[in-house]
Amino acid sequence: MYNDDMGGAVSQSGFELTGAYSILLNNQDAVSFGLSMKGNQFVFDGTNLEVYQSGDESLPGTLESSFGVDFNAGMMVYGKDYYFGMAVFNLIQDKLSLAGVDDENRLVRHYHFMGSYLYNVSRLVAIQSSALMRMTEVTSAQLDLNARAIFNGTSWLGLGFRPQDAIVLSTGLNYGAFTFAYNYDITVGENMLSTHSHELSFGYFMPARSAFRSRPSSGRRVRSSDRILK
Structure with a gap:
């Protein structure tokens, strides 16, 4: 990639x-x-950076x-x-040798924890809930909570919430091997650089030739394709 x-x-x-x-x-x-x-x-x-205070060693005027x-x-x-x-x-x-400093400029380790559960309300309607927690060693944890209603396995409406940050409205459609989605973010926290944003996404699911195989302790078994999470 x-x-x-x-x-x-x-x-x-x-x-x-x-x-x-x-x-x-x-x-x-x-x-x-x-x-x-x-x-x-x-x-x-x-080289073309405009700063409020000149002479800051952490902002060199070079490339x-x-x-x-x-x-x-x-x-x-x-x-x-x-x-x-x-x-x-x-x-x-990994260290980043920028501004002549090796020890302070480095990538920060990130941790993500996620989970989801799909509940079938009926043969045509299902509810999927999911959560994502993100954190680093130098910042506090950030939690994303999401839920969406899936209709006939082809379309959905969703609602997401990030405490003290944003509310997300979403909708999408699957058509054959293609998927389309639209998200609308509404800022509710103190970060008011943008009050809202729009996101469009398009995807294509490449067909798998076969399900994966494994050898569990009870003997050789083959995983059926309908058990693969999509």
């Missing part, structure tokens, strides 16, 4: 290689482990760049109606 992001005087580009391995459990659920390596090029352009390598890891247990897991980003907290 390739990424390219720019915001003001700071830009970031790089690549990420990801792999995962899944193991079938005896109850027909599964556990999956993932590991990724990423390389990022950080660039700080201070500086630094390339670093780091790793992410995670695991997830999942079944037909649920999943839960965790992920850790920036495992080695």
Whole structure:
């Protein structure tokens, strides 16, 4: 995967290689482990930067760049109606040699904990609840709570809440192997850089040739395709 992001005087580009391995459990659920390596090029352009106070050594008036390598890891247990897991980003907290400082400029380790449960109200309606908690070693935890109603397995309406930050309204539609979604964020916290935002997403599900296989203690079994969480 390739990424390219720019915001003001700071830009970031790089690549990420990801792999995962899944193991079938005896109850027909599964556990999956993932590991990724990423390389990022950080660039700080201070040549045209306007600052309130000149002479700040942490904001050099030059063009500086630094390339670093780091790793992410995670695991997830999942079944037909649920999943839960965790992920850790920036495992080695790679140093960034910007502004001539190596020890203070470095990537910060992030921790994500997530879970979801799908409840079938009827043959045509289901309710899916999910939660995501994000935290670092230097900041407090941030919690996302979400719920959506799924109709006939093809369309949904959702509501999300991030305490002291935002409320999210969402809707989406699946059509064959394609999926479309729209999110509307309403800011309710003190971060008023933007009172609201819009997000459109489009996806395509690549068909799998076969379900994965494993060798649990009770013997060789094959995981059926309808048990794979989508």
